[in-house]
Amino acid sequence: MAVYIDVVTGFLESxxxxxxxxxxxxxxxxxxxxxxxxxxxxxxxxxxxxxxxxNHIILYMVEDPKEITDELFDRIEQMEEPDYxxxxxxGTWDINPLLNVKIPNYYTFRxxxxxxxxxxxxxxxxxxxxxxxxxxxxxxxxxxxxFENINNSQKRRYKKQVRNINSNTKPYFLNKPADHKTxxxxxxxxxxxxxxxxxxxxxxxxxxxxxxxxxxxILIRIYQYIQEISVSFLSILIQALPFILLGAFISSLIxxxxxxxxxxxxxxxxxxxxxxxAAFAGFFFPVCDxxxxxxxxxxxxKRAPLPQIMTFWLTSAAVNxxxxxxxxxxxxxxxxxxxxxxxxxxFTGIMVGVxxxxxKIKTKDVLNDNLSFQTIGGDFLEVxxxxxxxxxxxxxxxxxxxxxxxLKYVIIGALVSSVGLLFLPETIQNFIGANVLIQYLIMLIAxxxxxxxxxxxxxxxxxxxxxxxxxxxxxxxxxxxxxxxxNLIIFSETLKKGFLVQICVLTGVIGLITYSLLNLFI
Amino acid sequence: xxxxxxxxxxxxxIILVSIAxxxxxxxxxxxxxxxxxxxxxxxxxxxAVTLFLLAFRxxxxxxxxxxxxxxxxxxxYMIPLVFAIVFPVVEGGNANKVIAESANSSVLDEIxxxxxxxxxSLGDSEDENALNDxxxxxxxxxxxxxxxxxxxxxxxxxxxxMIDGVISISEEYFASWYYDLYDYLEDFKGKRYQFLAQVYSxxxxxxxxxxxxxxxxxxxxTDLTGYGIVCKSDFREELKEDQWILVTATxxxxxxxxxxxxxxxDPVIEKAEAPADEYVYYNFY
Numbered sequence: 001m002a003v004y005i006d007v008v009t010g011f012l013e014s015x016x017x018x019x020x021x022x023x024x025x026x027x028x029x030x031x032x033x034x035x036x037x038x039x040x041x042x043x044x045x046x047x048x049x050x051x052x053x054x055n056h057i058i059l060y061m062v063e064d065p066k067e068i069t070d071e072l073f074d075r076i077e078q079m080e081e082p083d084y085x086x087x088x089x090x091g092t093w094d095i096n097p098l099l100n101v102k103i104p105n106y107y108t109f110r111x112x113x114x115x116x117x118x119x120x121x122x123x124x125x126x127x128x129x130x131x132x133x134x135x136x137x138x139x140x141x142x143x144x145x146x147f148e149n150i151n152n153s154q155k156r157r158y159k160k161q162v163r164n165i166n167s168n169t170k171p172y173f174l175n176k177p178a179d180h181k182t183x184x185x186x187x188x189x190x191x192x193x194x195x196x197x198x199x200x201x202x203x204x205x206x207x208x209x210x211x212x213x214x215x216x217x218i219l220i221r222i223y224q225y226i227q228e229i230s231v232s233f234l235s236i237l238i239q240a241l242p243f244i245l246l247g248a249f250i251s252s253l254i255x256x257x258x259x260x261x262x263x264x265x266x267x268x269x270x271x272x273x274x275x276x277x278a279a280f281a282g283f284f285f286p287v288c289d290x291x292x293x294x295x296x297x298x299x300x301x302k303r304a305p306l307p308q309i310m311t312f313w314l315t316s317a318a319v320n321x322x323x324x325x326x327x328x329x330x331x332x333x334x335x336x337x338x339x340x341x342x343x344x345x346x347f348t349g350i351m352v353g354v355x356x357x358x359x360k361i362k363t364k365d366v367l368n369d370n371l372s373f374q375t376i377g378g379d380f381l382e383v384x385x386x387x388x389x390x391x392x393x394x395x396x397x398x399x400x401x402x403x404x405x406x407l408k409y410v411i412i413g414a415l416v417s418s419v420g421l422l423f424l425p426e427t428i429q430n431f432i433g434a435n436v437l438i439q440y441l442i443m444l445i446a447x448x449x450x451x452x453x454x455x456x457x458x459x460x461x462x463x464x465x466x467x468x469x470x471x472x473x474x475x476x477x478x479x480x481x482x483x484x485x486x487n488l489i490i491f492s493e494t495l496k497k498g499f500l501v502q503i504c505v506l507t508g509v510i511g512l513i514t515y516s517l518l519n520l521f522i
Numbered sequence: 523x524x525x526x527x528x529x530x531x532x533x534x535x536i537i538l539v540s541i542a543x544x545x546x547x548x549x550x551x552x553x554x555x556x557x558x559x560x561x562x563x564x565x566x567x568x569x570a571v572t573l574f575l576l577a578f579r580x581x582x583x584x585x586x587x588x589x590x591x592x593x594x595x596x597x598x599y600m601i602p603l604v605f606a607i608v609f610p611v612v613e614g615g616n617a618n619k620v621i622a623e624s625a626n627s628s629v630l631d632e633i634x635x636x637x638x639x640x641x642x643s644l645g646d647s648e649d650e651n652a653l654n655d656x657x658x659x660x661x662x663x664x665x666x667x668x669x670x671x672x673x674x675x676x677x678x679x680x681x682x683x684m685i686d687g688v689i690s691i692s693e694e695y696f697a698s699w700y701y702d703l704y705d706y707l708e709d710f711k712g713k714r715y716q717f718l719a720q721v722y723s724x725x726x727x728x729x730x731x732x733x734x735x736x737x738x739x740x741x742x743x744t745d746l747t748g749y750g751i752v753c754k755s756d757f758r759e760e761l762k763e764d765q766w767i768l769v770t771a772t773x774x775x776x777x778x779x780x781x782x783x784x785x786x787x788d789p790v791i792e793k794a795e796a797p798a799d800e801y802v803y804y805n806f807y
Contacts, residue, residue, distance in 0.1 A: 096586065096587060098587070099586075099587025099588060099589055100585070100586065100587040101587075109589050112589050112590060138588060138589040138590055139589075139590060140589070140590045166590065166592055167592055167595060168590055168591075168592040168594075169590065223609075226609055227609045227612070230605040230606075230608075230609035230611075231556075231557070231609075231611050231743045232743060232744045233602070233605060234557055234602060234605060234606055234611070234743075235557040235558055235742040235743035235744055236742065236744060237602055238545070238548070238554070238557050238558050238562075238566065238742075239557075239558045239562055239741070239742045241541075241545070241566065241569050242562070242565035242566055242568060242569040243565075245569050245572055245573075396576070396579060397579075399576070400534075400538075400576045400579075400580075403576070404534065404537075404599075407599065408598055408599070411598055411599065411601055411602060412598070415601070418744070421744055460740075460745060
């Protein structure tokens with residue numbers, strides 16, 4: 001018979017004891033015969049003898065985190081042979097030693113519950129996130145009690161915060177655990193049965209049944225379509241992987257090594273010079289745009305000023321030496337195209353930056369709320385700070401975290417782009433010879449959804465020369481990396497969606513001005 | 523006695539290792555060339571090695587206890603692997619088969635030496651897969667500064683030695699030769715060429731006509747296109763799609779929807795073996 005270990009954790013006075021007592025108030029069908037209650041709070045004698053005896057509870061007091069060892073559980077097993085262990089854990093202790101203990105094979109950690117007073121939660125979270133974070137991350141439930149003064153929008157915000165730490169953790173606003181049946185039942189004695197059929201399974205089954213009824217021809221057609229999408233998707237991904245890894249490394253390096261103030265000092269002087277520096281900084285980072293996105297995100301997480309960083313990002317493709325070379329080679333004997341491409345990129349990027357500065361949009365307003373947990377400050381990396389190689393191992397761990405985080409968005413973006421690629425070229429053909437404004441719009445849409453790397457989009461643009469005018473081709477090349485849908489999806493991890501829409505519209509409008517200027521002069 | 527298993531770290535390790543293995547598999551079997559331009563090879567090797575190292579580092583975290591780890595969120599990382607296994611890449615991939623854009627545009631008139639500038643740096647190294655970028659850049663800058671004269675007759679850019687009145691176009695020249703052929707048809711007319719090609723069919727061609735061409739890749743498989751020249755043969759039915767042939771033919775012109783495009787006259791077609799690299803890669807830098 002399995003022995004479950006349930007853990008209730010949280011700060012002192014958070015309502016852990018009440019929670020535990022409540023677990024035993026309502027009668028259940030089955031009950032345990034011997035329960036060990038491991039209390040990790042100092043001195044507090046809150047459980048009276050009557051309560052303990054009535055519920056067959058034996059109290060164990062642990063007053064020092066060093067006592068949480070393999071031997072403790074070994075001793076409990078040898079001496080008591082309990083059928084249930086409940087741990088009231090100390091919220092100020094590191095939770096990892098508890099999870100790291102070697103327990104007998106038939107022992108299982110079942111539920112970990114984090115209990116918090118609703119009103120103080122946000123305060124603790126913002127000031128002691130390094131302490132709270134591991135507790136919540138390992139919890140199955142977060143229970144907020146004494147929530148009467150909390151309004152609904154705040155509740156939503158709390159829930160969002162918890163889900164951002166671990167989307168598997170379920171946040172509840174409850175004063176009594178018995179009020180919530182699912183929660184209460186998960187503490188019930190006896191084996192637990194989890195639902196075996198998930199909605200995903202039903203959908204998969206439905207699709208498979210549907211496929212059985214389709215004719216061979218349609219199936220072959222579908223297979224071919226998916227095959228084509230698969231090749232485009234994987235090729236975009238494979239090509240991007242080295243750059244993403246490099247970008248993740250640089251981003252991690254920026255976040256771990258360089259102190260925030262340093263970066264701020266370099267580019268936060270609000271003058272024209274800072275924009276010029278930002279605009280040409282891309283020259284020194286000759287990587288593909290998908291590698292630059294994680295780096296930009298890293299800078300923004302360090303609270304670098306938004307206008308200059310956006311200028312840096314938007315112009316990076318224009319001043320990238322590899323891009324310039326590729327344009328020169330795609331349009332040989334016509335260096336004017338390359339020069340105009342650089343100028344158009346610089347103009348658009350600097351204008352957007354200046355407008356952002358005039359609008360006084362601050363970095364912290366556009367970052368996603370949950371970002372306090374997504375920065376890879378030394379706290380969350382959980383590496384040994386004493387070690388001589390602390391910084392090196394933090395950077396490597398950070399690289400891995402960033403890599404996983406960015407890769408997710410790259411996968412989604414590449415998938416969207418490869419589906420777009422299947423249909424877009426044919427659609428574009430329908431608009432050959434359209435008027436000037438429509439040409440611009442078509443190129444804008446193509447730039448967004450074709451997701452071609454900035455280093456090669458000159459060659460794609462070349463193939464449009466027969467059907468589109470020069471200015472529209474130039475805007476395709478210049479706006480391509482700025483509005484690339486894949487990049488936007490990667491950015492959506494860091495930046496608010498509203499702001500991304502704003503920046504797209506802004507770039508599109510400035511792009512149109514640039515385009516009209518080009519039309520006048522060519 | 524056992525410790526608490528850290529499923530999350532285990533899953534991360536599996537993902538890293540399987541991506542790295544997939545990349546290594548592609549590199550070792552050369553299938554990577556179906557997906558991306560060979561110039562990325564070095565970067566992808568570096569990437570695979572780094573991923574292996576990251577996975578190795580995670581071994582030390584395996585013993586760290588973890589409760590309620592969210593393993594479902596890792597499903598998304600499996601998508602590429604599922605795609606790679608269920609829909610393996612085939613030759614030709616997602617390429618459209620077309621004839622090049624004609625030379626009406628003013629830009630294309632100026633499109634000239636795309637490959638011949640780099641060919642001497644590339645030509646020496648047979649295994650140009652692991653391209654050394656820096657060497658090439660130096661070369662490009664030197665070349666841009668110098669007084670490189672474009673020959674008046676574009677056909678002179680390519681080998682002119684004839685064996686039995688036939689000029690052989692090797693793989694490395696094919697892409698730029700093909701583009702020049704479309705842009706400066708007059709210069710090439712009447713010359714007899716031999717080249718390795720594949721048989722493509724295209725809508726709008728006659729029953730005994732086909733395209734003799736190659737798949738050309740600029741950057742990755744999303745831009746892969748099968749470019750071909752119209753050719754007429756009495757044995758058209760015997761030629762299968764994508765079959766490898768050695769074409770010997772004289773360049774002539776052909777009226778295609780009102781534009782003059784190259785045409786392969788008096789073709790002699792022999793069956794041929796597939797080359798090591800099925801695609802032709804466009805080396806612009």
